[in-house]
Amino acid sequence: MIQAFNALMKRDLLLAFRHRGELANPLLFFLMIVTLFPLGVSPEVVLLRKIAPGVIWIAALLAALFSLESLFRSDFEDGALEQMLLSPQPLAVLVLAKVLAHWLVSGLPMLLMAPLLGLLLAMPDPAIAALELTLAIGTPLLSLIGAIGVALTVGLRRGGVLLTLLIMPLYIPVLIFATNAVTAAAAGMPIAGQIYFLASLLVLALTLAPLAIAAALRISVS
Amino acid sequence: MWKFLHKLASPRYFYAISGKFIPWLGWLTAVTLLTGLYFGLVKAPPDYQQGDSYRIMFIHVPAAWMSMFIYVLMALWSGINLIWNIKLADVMTVSSATLGASFTLLALVTGSLWGKPMWGAWWVWDARLTSELILLFLYLGYIALVSAIEDRRTAARAGGVLILVGVVNIPIIHYSVEWWNTLHQGPTVTKFDKPSIHLSMLIPLLIMAVSFKLYYLTVVLMRARIEVLDRERRSAWVRELFGTQK
Numbered sequence: 001m002i003q004a005f006n007a008l009m010k011r012d013l014l015l016a017f018r019h020r021g022e023l024a025n026p027l028l029f030f031l032m033i034v035t036l037f038p039l040g041v042s043p044e045v046v047l048l049r050k051i052a053p054g055v056i057w058i059a060a061l062l063a064a065l066f067s068l069e070s071l072f073r074s075d076f077e078d079g080a081l082e083q084m085l086l087s088p089q090p091l092a093v094l095v096l097a098k099v100l101a102h103w104l105v106s107g108l109p110m111l112l113m114a115p116l117l118g119l120l121l122a123m124p125d126p127a128i129a130a131l132e133l134t135l136a137i138g139t140p141l142l143s144l145i146g147a148i149g150v151a152l153t154v155g156l157r158r159g160g161v162l163l164t165l166l167i168m169p170l171y172i173p174v175l176i177f178a179t180n181a182v183t184a185a186a187a188g189m190p191i192a193g194q195i196y197f198l199a200s201l202l203v204l205a206l207t208l209a210p211l212a213i214a215a216a217l218r219i220s221v222s
Numbered sequence: 223m224w225k226f227l228h229k230l231a232s233p234r235y236f237y238a239i240s241g242k243f244i245p246w247l248g249w250l251t252a253v254t255l256l257t258g259l260y261f262g263l264v265k266a267p268p269d270y271q272q273g274d275s276y277r278i279m280f281i282h283v284p285a286a287w288m289s290m291f292i293y294v295l296m297a298l299w300s301g302i303n304l305i306w307n308i309k310l311a312d313v314m315t316v317s318s319a320t321l322g323a324s325f326t327l328l329a330l331v332t333g334s335l336w337g338k339p340m341w342g343a344w345w346v347w348d349a350r351l352t353s354e355l356i357l358l359f360l361y362l363g364y365i366a367l368v369s370a371i372e373d374r375r376t377a378a379r380a381g382g383v384l385i386l387v388g389v390v391n392i393p394i395i396h397y398s399v400e401w402w403n404t405l406h407q408g409p410t411v412t413k414f415d416k417p418s419i420h421l422s423m424l425i426p427l428l429i430m431a432v433s434f435k436l437y438y439l440t441v442v443l444m445r446a447r448i449e450v451l452d453r454e455r456r457s458a459w460v461r462e463l464f465g466t467q468k
Contacts (some may be wrong), residue, residue, distance in 0.1 A: 126384070148387055152380050156370055165366050166384060169359040170391050173398035180402065212387050215304070219379045 004089040005097045012101035015074075015080055025124035026106050027113055033059035034117045045122045051122035053182035057138075058133060059117075061171055064142040065164055067106040071098065071147055073156045076221070081154075085221055092210035094216065099147050099210075100140075107139035123186065130185030134178035137198045144202075145170050145207040151216035173201065231310045233450045234459045240443045254433035262426035263324030269423075275339050280426055282332035284365040285325045289357060290321035292438065295330075296364075297389035305310060311444075312378030312455070315385065317445035321438055323361035330354055342406040349403035353396045360388045374453060 037055045063219050075081040114135050118128040149167040153159035181194035227234050264279035269276040298317045302312035331349055334344045364381050371377035454460050
């Protein structure tokens with residue numbers, strides 16, 4: 001089981017690195033959305049500092065959604081997904097490997113880029129630290145929840161907008177707790193409560209989401 | 223008991239028996255709706271704080287109850303369908319979705335109509351209003367997913383997974399929104415101390431709630447019958463029923 005998990009993850013990572021150009025796209029998207037806000041709202045530092053947590057988190061949310069869309073697409077088209085469904089290994093474990101590999105190539109780079117965006121929006125240092133922490137817990141959560149929606153829409157031709165409709169409401173708790181933690185950190189308040197809540201959501205998603213993703217895949221592919 | 227349930231789950235039997243129930247349910251709905259409205263709008267005394275405008279509660283509160291009740295019901299049916307593979311359960315889920323969305327919309331609209339004189343604004347980011355809006359998004363997402371998948375069985379099963387994921391998330395969303403709201407509590411929101419409701423207002427409210435439930439049952443059965451007919455249109459009993467040949 002662990003072998004299958006590792007093999008699938010290695011394969012997905014290898015596939016991702018063979019298409020290096022595509023890897024940068026969600027990151028550019030993330031950067032561009034954040035850049036639009038000072039242009040669209042105002043470059044005033046006080047205001048930027050106030051809206052920064054929300055802006056960065058909403059951009060991260062959208063970037064995660066758009067990068068997820070292709071999670072099962074190529075496997076579905078070339079039939080690899082059907083082989084996974086037929087394999088004797090538990091599908092939930094295989095799916096978890098795919099989601100993890102996807103997070104490593106899309107979530108982790110966002111984590112590395114976030115401090116830069118924080119500087120662009122004039123965030124104070126403790127807030128940037130909190131932003132990193134919330135992104136570290138929150139982006140895997142986004143990937144896991146989003147993958148359920150991707151699995152449900154994988155067989156559809158115009159799944160993109162539909163995916164956003166399905167998944168956005170489910171992202172709301174993550175957004176609330178994460179942005180609140182960052183805002184609280186900027187004001188010098190403790191953020192342990194919000195972080196614990198995010199972490200418990202992550203544990204819940206880690207245990208339940210793979211099962212839901214597997215069930216959804218079985219329905220969409222059959 | 224089990225035998226009866228099995229029989230009920232067969233589309234043909236369901237079609238016949240629901241046809242007998244619908245007129246009765248329809249009349250009961252009309253009677254309870256009229257009595258509820260009469261006691262609510264005419265008999266109940268005006269509120270000492272809110273005057274007459276509180277009367278929208280008799281529509282608003284039952285609609286909000288229904289919006290949540292239907293979602294839970296849909297989750298139950300989806301679970302039954304995914305576990306025991308009973309076709310009728312997904313017929314009921316699919317037929318309930320639009321009704322649930324309509325009740326949610328009704329609760330939102332009446333809430334904002336009440337909010338204008340009370341809060342001085344059509345929309346306030348109040349915790350309950352916000353959760354209700356998110357519930358509407360969940361319903362609309364379900365409807366969008368089901369209508370995007372062409373094969374009906376697949377659509378119903380995929381929708382079922384989405385509903386079950388949603389039902390796990392609803393408490394989380396609700397409490398996170400409530401928690402968010404206590405932090406952002408704006409000055410425009412005047413929080414009323416909830417006085418314990420007087421009996422003369424409670425009774426019409428309960429009658430209205432029963433009436434909304436009956437309305438839902440009536441309409442969902444009507445919609446489910448049509449759905450059953452449509453799905454089974456190639457089967458022998460439907461042909462027999464309408465006397466059509468191939």
